[in-house]
Amino acid sequence: MLAPNFTRTLESLAEVATRLDLVLIPGFKNSGPEHWQTLWQDHSPAFQRISHSHWNATDIEHWIDATRRLLAQRQRPAILIGHSLGALAATCLAAELHPFVAGVMLVAPPRPSRFEAVERVPHTRLEVPAMVVASQTDPIMPFSRAEHWSHLWGAELVDIGDAGHINAEAGYGLWWQGLELLLRFERRMRH
Numbered sequence: 001m002l003a004p005n006f007t008r009t010l011e012s013l014a015e016v017a018t019r020l021d022l023v024l025i026p027g028f029k030n031s032g033p034e035h036w037q038t039l040w041q042d043h044s045p046a047f048q049r050i051s052h053s054h055w056n057a058t059d060i061e062h063w064i065d066a067t068r069r070l071l072a073q074r075q076r077p078a079i080l081i082g083h084s085l086g087a088l089a090a091t092c093l094a095a096e097l098h099p100f101v102a103g104v105m106l107v108a109p110p111r112p113s114r115f116e117a118v119e120r121v122p123h124t125r126l127e128v129p130a131m132v133v134a135s136q137t138d139p140i141m142p143f144s145r146a147e148h149w150s151h152l153w154g155a156e157l158v159d160i161g162d163a164g165h166i167n168a169e170a171g172y173g174l175w176w177q178g179l180e181l182l183l184r185f186e187r188r189m190r191h
Contacts, residue, residue, distance in 0.1 A: 006176045009183055010044050016186050017046035020102055021074050024048065025067055027084025027108075027167075028115070030055040034168040036175035037083055043174070048074065050086075060117045063089035068098070077102035079186060084110050084140065084165065087132075088121050091153060094130065095122035103129040103189050105182055108166040109149060110140040123152055129189045130155035133181060135163035135170075156188075 013022065024037045024047050031037040041047045052066035063086055071078060071093075078100050082090035087106035094104050109132065112121040132155045134146035141149075143159070150157040158181060164170025172178075 006179070009176065009179045010046075012183050013044060013046045013179065016183070019077075020186070021071075021076050021078035021100075022047050022182070023050065023067065023070060023074075023078045023080050025050050025063060025080055025082040025086030025090055026055075027082075027086045027110075028055070028058060031083065032168060034173055035083075036166075036168070036172050036178055037081070039174045040179065047081075048078075058085075058115050060085060060089055060092065060115055060120055064092050067093055071098065071100040074100070076100060079103045079105060079182070079189075081105045081107070081182065082109070083107045083167070085115055088112060088115065088117055091122050091126060091130075092120060094126040094128050095124065097127055101128055103131075103185065104155075105131050105133065105185055106153075106155065107133045107178065108135060108138055108141065109146070111145060114140060125152070125154035129185070131158060131181070131185045132156070133158045133160060133166065133178070135160055135166055137162045138165050140165055156185075 050066040054062040080090035087109035132150040
């Protein structure tokens with residue numbers, strides 16, 4: 001049985017999905033069955049998810065192209081919810097002023113150099129609302145670098161403490177607190 005506040009959050013997100021697409025952009029190697037992105041999608045039809053056949057490649061362009069394809073099919077404003085490499089891809093689309101990108105929630109973005117994306121990832125303020133959710137103990141992005149990138153992108157930085165890479169391996173299954181952050185972010189976008 002789900003907690004009542006979790007159910008209310010899902011109901012609120014279903015209402016959001018009548019106005020905005022909620023697009024999940026997994027990271028390198030995709031998000032497995034225990035990852036919060038997969039579990040969010042399993043619990044709510046409000047979420048859309050990108051798809052491509054190059055999950056084991058490290059070329060960010062596969063993620064960007066897959067997101068463009070999904071946005072073109074949907075043709076509605078969207079919040080891009082990227083994890084890891086997916087978060088970096090979301091920043092690229094936001095920087096391109098893609099007409100359907102309304103905001104980006106960037107969870108545990110990695111160092112761009114890890115994916116040879118330093119030149120591709122924007123080094124300027126994003127022109128859409130942005131939130132970076134970062135961990136003090138992320139092995140893929142030191143917190144000081146998450147602060148640096150958040151500042152460059154003009155993003156709200158949410159420090160969730162000792163959370164590793166905010167994935168299944170770090171103990172983040174359903175991650176209902178992330179759903180609450182998404183709902184808070186969407187409300188902030190409207191005001």
